[in-house]
Amino acid sequence: MRRQRGSGAPNETSWERVATWYDGWVGDRGSTYHRELAIPAALDLLRPQPGERILDIGGGQGVLAPYLTDAGAHVTVTDASAKLIAAAKRRHGRRKGARFLVADARRLPAVADLEPAAHDAAVLLLSIQDMDPLDDVVRGIDWALKPAARVVLLMTHPAFRQPRHSGWGFDEGRKLT
Template identity: 50%
Template sequence: MGRRKNQARPAGSDSWNPVADWYTGWVGAEGSEHHRRVAIPALLELLLPARGEQVLDVGCGPGVLAPHVAGAGARYTGVDASRRLLEFARRHHAAHGRFVQGDATKLQEIGELQAGAFDAAVFLLSIQDIDPLEDALAAAAWAVRPGGRVVLLMTHPCFRIPRQSGWGWDRQRKLQYRRVDRYLTRLAVPMKSYGAARHGFTRSYHRPLGAYVNGLAACGLRVDGIHEIPTHKSPEPGPHARAERLATREIPLFLGLRAVKEEGR
């Protein structure tokens, strides 16, 4: 799948520095409501961290996953490009693991990490902020041992495409539907700048589902689990509440994928 020239340019792997205050203000040390109610439980269900395992959290940001991994008795390493997010992570989660600065697409160049040293690598709501996808997957495959796993937890690429999807109301059929305007083309969508200063922006990278599954397979990572997750949000009371409830139960807005690194790779 080709990329358009103007879509290939990343916003910069440290582009999260200027939005760090906004992001940590929203997410906090324990994670946003999305994290706590949907993303973290779904990721843990796929990861199943075991006592003594080494877990690498790629694009860890403020490190909200660290206490959960440490709580399972596993050892946690978070890696992120943003110095400011890592400062926050260390301030709140130093007791739960270690945090390393570096580029997720070049883990091989980070001195503190070794090939095959991890039982699992996870991307908690980060893979869609990291580009190029194939380099990030290859780097994760490098970091995990044969038989180890890679878990991706992301917004569902089939149903939740930044600026290209949304809910609609079908008056005749009295149902809420999901509208998808674009899907197959890869997109690099600039996200609005946040916070009081409103400087800096990040990019969200849309890729179709096949890019993830084929990208994993290309580095010897065989998908063995998929979790399609609806949002936790209940509809506001009103005339459309029943239809809204049905639609939000039926259309998953989050996706989890687990892949296992083939032996001998």
């Protein structure tokens, strides 16, 4: 397979359209939902160690990067949204041990800046439910990880996402996130 600079990521994703809003909602260290639930759960499962190489797939604007680099890990954040990766670089680009790549999770082996079997762990924080087809994503994860590496998947359960009745944000009147 010929590897090229860039990923062949789609020009527009569903997150590309809402990237500015999502980046503002998440901020530097995460929304309340991220800080109080998602990030602690992911870190507890991931247990990042100094010097480890962690691949954050579908990492958006890099909300996990400061937590992983604070633990001494090296993190590569990938996302198909160029706007979210630009936000990640703006927010976290000066952090030692963090890098950010526009990359389609379905085509990780085609990304020139990624090496096969080079990562100690992969994390997909609230992103895998938006990826299709999953078999290509899973093959890419397998390609990127060292033998016996860890994978952490954290997703919103579909039972709590109802089309046209739920969304990202806080409904003050109903006290719902």
